[in-house]
Amino acid sequence: MAKRTLLYPGSFDPPTLGHYDIVKRGLKLADRVIVGVHGGSLSKRHWFSPEERIDLFESYFSPEESAKIELCVYDGLTADLAIEKEAQGILRGLRTASDFEFEFSMAAMNKHLAPGVETIFIRTDENLAHISSSLSKDVLRYRSVPGMVSELVANKIRERLEELGS
Ligand code: ADP
Secondary structure, X not given: OOOXXXXXXXXXXXXXXXXXXXXXXXXXXXXXXXXXXXXXXXXXXXXXXXXXXXXXXXXXXXXXHHOOEEEEEEOOOHHHHHHHOOOOEEEEEEOOHXXXXXXXXXXXXXXXXXXXXXXXXXXXXXXXXXXXXXXXXXXXXXXXXOOOOOHHHHHHHHHHHHHOOO
């Protein structure tokens, strides 16, 4: 039987426990999840290179999970990556009503670009709804708070803050 593949695209700068939760739940729906780390656009400045973001995301997975996950860097359109990887669906997480508005248009555009690919939304876990990469970076600047990112990722954020001199 053909393998079910979901593509989970995002910036993941850096990956949080919220992102990890979406991958775990995606694995309940598919045989394989491909994490597509978007290289970047002119409008977004990233703290971590795409390769660093891949390594950090990988550090969340158990060996059993890793066996079903592929990570790659891409530039360009998510819909084109979905076609190239023969994914049946694009996986996205929803936290807030404002996420929904953006995601709704994005899903419509991806359907236009790749009619055979469905967008699957997973609602955030209640306990993780407030977690984002940018807020984690903001908070860890001032306080060591667990439960947003892994300890390894928190350390990388602190290292980067020191390098940036802030
Ligand atoms: P993008 O720049 O593509 O929005 P992000 O790294 O911010 O990239 O997010 C990637 C995906 O993960 C998006 O679908 C986003 O809604 C989802 N996501 C981010 N944080 C959470 C969270 N705490 N719970 C559930 N989904 C989340």
